[in-house]
Amino acid sequence: MRLSLKVLRRHGFDAIHACNPPDLIFLVALFYKLFFGKKFIFDQHDINPELYEVKFGKKGFFHKLLTFFERCTFKLADGSLATNETLKGRAIETGKMPPDKVWVVRSFPDIERFKRTTPDESAKRGRRYLAGYVGIMAEQDGVEYLVRAMDHIVNGQGRDDIGCVIIGDGPDYDRLRALAAELNLLDHVEFTGYLSGAPLLEKLSACDIGVIPDPPNVCNDKLSMNKVFEYMALGMPFVLICAEN
Helix, strand or coil: CHHHHHHHHHCCCCEEEEECCCCCCHHHHHHHHHHHCCEEEEEECCCHHHHHHHHHCCCHHHHHHHHHHHHHHHHHCCEEEECCHHHHHHHHHCCCCCHHHEEECCCCCCCCCCCCCCCCHHHHCCCCEEEEEECCCCHHHCHHHHHHHHHHHHHHCCCCCEEEEEECCCCCHHHHHHHHHHCCCCCCEEEEECCCHHHHHHHHHCCCEEEECCCCCCCHHHCCCHHHHHHHHCCCCEEECCCCC
């Protein structure tokens, strides 16, 4: 709110374009709609009630609160952007938004810039094959399944011809790296942290296959993962790791 007032004073604006999470930015928009007549565009990225359910394994009070925030956001919005048809349907059915005020805007990489480049061969560490992951590392993203798959391949099957590069950051980063160390995998699994631009493309260009470890659940089943389109833009084959509970 403080930053929005600074922008209003210095530059002025006609509309607020807010994405989520968090799902509380509608309160900032409410102020400007009431007192200044500004427009509010809601750019829906995630579905927080389901994310809460996945992370904590329950619904309860906070799930209801997040559902209330979501409905308030839709009710206040003059228009809504969705990343796929499923989220568009949610805005119309759950959010009661007019269909002509909801637009699907997909999150594709710019293929003129996001394309294969000279690979960083050091990422393979002299091995023949390299699997890669790029994205956020939170519990719901399932990167642990990738680490355990590497444990099965390297330690279970005795394969020494394949490595893995995990690109990104998130709240699960330290735990996942500690797990890889515990499983004696750090010689086979590299954690690069967050990368962008040329370093990101060089690492991904060295990969033979991309991995999508997001487990099926009430949240992931409705989202379009950026990593899917990034692998496709680079012409990389990719595999989905499905794990049973």
